[in-house]
Amino acid sequence: MIKNTFSTLVLLSAVLLLNGCTSSIHMVNTDGFDQVIPADVDYKYVEASTKQHVILGFAANTNYVDEARQSLIAQCDGELTAVSTQYSTNHSFLSWYNKILMKGVCIE
Amino acid sequence: MRKYLLLTPILLLTACARMDHIQVGDIDQSQGKLKPISVKVSENTVNVDTTLALTDAVLSNGSGSDEIEALRTIWALMNMGPRTGNPVFNDAYAQNVLNQLHAQCQSGKITAIRSVREANDYAIASGEIVRIDADCIL
Numbered sequence: 001m002i003k004n005t006f007s008t009l010v011l012l013s014a015v016l017l018l019n020g021c022t023s024s025i026h027m028v029n030t031d032g033f034d035q036v037i038p039a040d041v042d043y044k045y046v047e048a049s050t051k052q053h054v055i056l057g058f059a060a061n062t063n064y065v066d067e068a069r070q071s072l073i074a075q076c077d078g079e080l081t082a083v084s085t086q087y088s089t090n091h092s093f094l095s096w097y098n099k100i101l102m103k104g105v106c107i108e
Numbered sequence: 109m110r111k112y113l114l115l116t117p118i119l120l121l122t123a124c125a126r127m128d129h130i131q132v133g134d135i136d137q138s139q140g141k142l143k144p145i146s147v148k149v150s151e152n153t154v155n156v157d158t159t160l161a162l163t164d165a166v167l168s169n170g171s172g173s174d175e176i177e178a179l180r181t182i183w184a185l186m187n188m189g190p191r192t193g194n195p196v197f198n199d200a201y202a203q204n205v206l207n208q209l210h211a212q213c214q215s216g217k218i219t220a221i222r223s224v225r226e227a228n229d230y231a232i233a234s235g236e237i238v239r240i241d242a243d244c245i246l
Contacts, residue, residue, distance in 0.1 A: 086202060096190070
């Protein structure tokens, strides 16, 4: 009886503690550093992040990479260079989130 | 006792390098001298499933424990999704590679960028690595 109660408590705690706490970075790619940034020109880092919810293999939003790209472009009126892309997954209960993080240097 | 004596060298000697992904960009050697630069970020993590299986084997003398089996199932269900290497508990460790790379090259012109996703694997633990090697055009 005590052993069963203890086991139930351990399993319940595990359910609460282990839910969606891990993630995995699949790829980070960087390219486009072919522009000299003059000393007297302003530049800033811009970033955009979007995600796709997948439940048991069924994907909800298949345009999330394009959305990240559009969001990054919308943040820069000048030249967007040195763009890096990170593709990762956040794990969860019977589902997961695929995430795209794009960062770049905006020369204004 | 003999089991632990066998287990210890196995754990100590299983450090392996693992390559998951590599991508190489344009290589421009025509614009000046090149200086190698590199950014490496990593996150230590534990392979929870292997750890639980190992705990199960050691504690229950190989016969298997229902509780640990249940924990392994819960762990698998609660952390479902595609993975590259062992899952980590912090997904922000590679967010600043762009800034760090840019900071190492004052001219801002970088070529021959190699984006590497790799890991040091120690059986139940690993160091998940994101490394960017490149050449700065001086």
